[in-house]
Amino acid sequence: QSALTQPASVSGSPGQSITISCTGTSSDVGFYNYISWYQQHPGKAPKLMIYDVSNRPSGVSNRFSGSKSGNTASLTISGLQAEDEADYYCSSFTSSYTYVFGTGTKVTVL
């Protein structure tokens, strides 16, 4: 199972919106709507930000939103803030009842 493809880095100024893509195949991203997104600050465990493509857990800012089209999922962060600077990973459940993560995207707030 190959890792899902994400851009290595995305940057934006405070207040701007950015979008991170996550591209897989018809056996993972395109197979189910079981896509989740995680935020990871240096030295910390990942934190769930989005589940089932577009749902936010309690406590996660509504500036974070998710979507999916075909074999590509996306995470959008609107109103970018300094605290959003972190690494972001997508994850998908697969047709083989396994999971796969994305390659990770470093978000920089300029």
Added chain:
Amino acid sequence: QMQLVQSGPEVKKPGTSVKVSCKASGSLSTASAVQWVRQARGQQLEWIGWIVLGSHSTNYAQMFQERVTITWDMSTGTAYMELSSLRSEDTAVYYCAANVVGSTWFDPWGQGTLVTVSS
């Protein structure tokens, strides 16, 4: 609220095995599965495998299939991940994470366990 607490750091020699534990506390009844994920320094997250708590059935990523065993001790609420035939490339932080009943996402996560493989 369920919490996951992992065992401490390990230093192992190549060719040996390591067993990392992940103890669940709090609302254990809400957990349906435990996942294991690793991350080498500066690298991406890598899924290792999972165990369904009710049936003890497991599924592993192909690259770990021959070397990993994940188990669950219901009496203590503790999951274990054992990785054998260690090599230097296995040096990483190993995380456990839980699936709440009915979910396919990972939440909560353990704090991570650093495993260092060095001769």
